[in-house]
Amino acid sequence: MKAMIIGCGIGGPTVAMALAQAGIESVIYEAYDTTADGIGSFLNIASNGLDALRVLGAHKAVMAAGIPTPHMVMWSGTGKRLGQVENGLRLDDGTVSHTIQRPDFYRIVRDEAAARGIPIEYGKRLVALRETTDDVTAIFADGSTATADLLIAADGVHSTTRKLLDPAAPGPRYSGLLSMGGVVSDPKFTGEPGVYNMIFGKKAFFGYSVAESGQTWWFANLPMAQEPSREALANTDWKQALIEEFACDNNDSAEIVRRGSVELALPVYDLPPIPTWHRGRAVLTGDAAHATSPSSGQGASLAIEDGLILAKCLRDLPDHTAAFQRFEQLRRARAERVVEFSRKISNSKAAGPVARVFRDLMMPIFLKKAANAESLAWLYRHHIDWTSPQI
Secondary structure, three states: OEEEEEOOOOHHHHHHHHHHHOOOEEEEEOOOOOOOOOOOOEEEEOHHHHHHHHHHOOHHHHHHHOEEOOEEEEEEOOOOEEEEEEOOOOOOOOOOOEEEEHHHHHHHHHHHHHHOOOOEEOOOOEEEEEEOOOOEEEEEOOOOEEEEOEEEEOOOOOOHHHHHHOOOOOOOEEEEEEEEEEEEEOOOOOOOOOEEEEEEOOOOEEEEEEOOOOEEEEEEEEEOOOOOOHHHHHHOOHHHHHHHHHOOOOOOHHHHHHOOOOOOOEEEEEOOOOOOOEEOOEEEOOHHHHOOOHHHOOHHHHHHHHHHHHHHHHHHOOOHHHHHHHHHHHHHHHHHHHHHHHHHHHHHHOOOHHHHHHHHHHHHHHHHHHOOOOOOHHHHOOOOOOOOOOO
16 A cells, blocks of 8 residues: 655654554655745644654654643733643653744654655645546646555645545634744743743733743734735734733733744634545545644644554555544544634633633633643543554
């Protein structure tokens, strides 16, 4: 069996490694002409994602490049401490969730896939599919084609494959938030390493963590009811906009932004439930099937889990049809639950004046009752046993 994988972000290389571990060859086809080195801010790789990477033998390099961040402390814009919650749950060997720069994460999984002999071809933008009873052919924008037994999509929230499988499928929905981030190297800003400080400001949301190196890794979510045009995204002075939004908060948010740079603002999307995860010899994985907003810190982890489960299904079931069906049965409910969980968190970041007061009053109670280790075990304790048959 041989598979084509569409997309070389985080999901593409990890699903390729999982397939290789199941004895299935694959080639990764990336739409862009060049690698994504240096692109993106940082992301959370939760304990369940690290557990999945451990099955692939790829977790150590990721952890070495990141910073352990096992806790989150919530603050109001007035400076009131609202409470603390675990950022993931410790694995059996003590491993905790890590925060890593996305370019580093991308480079590690891409290079690891290449080191395992998985070819990656660039400048291959998918435009059409052609299927027979025996195989599937991908047609690329440059006129070239590729044929394999299966096609696995890992092409993200704006997936072309999803549109080809079901032109009527709902597309990404804008969350009402813009996301920005940066790194500040300034000894003035100190804090306890390993803690995410999450600040529900009066006008925008701010999060930061201090690495042992002294660097402050920060991100901001700016509520904006209407999604900005590409021109507005490219031409607005977002640094000044954030400074103005955080000026009335009783913390260092505005000053941290002032001392760094803001190069890019991106709309935050998620994906409503879609009817079609697979058709014929093609299947969707990761954000192509169930994109979640970054608020849950689960996007990368879900994609890695998908790769492992899909590879097990293809390894253990008699044909691709049965494998795809079982994959969807095992993954849909969990993925859609995470999407909805994350959407609720995003909505709390964009609360209006009245809702903001209510949120700040109720959050300490909520954190004690609904955001404790036991209640979040479904999210973070998800373990995939590679050796057990997937039936």
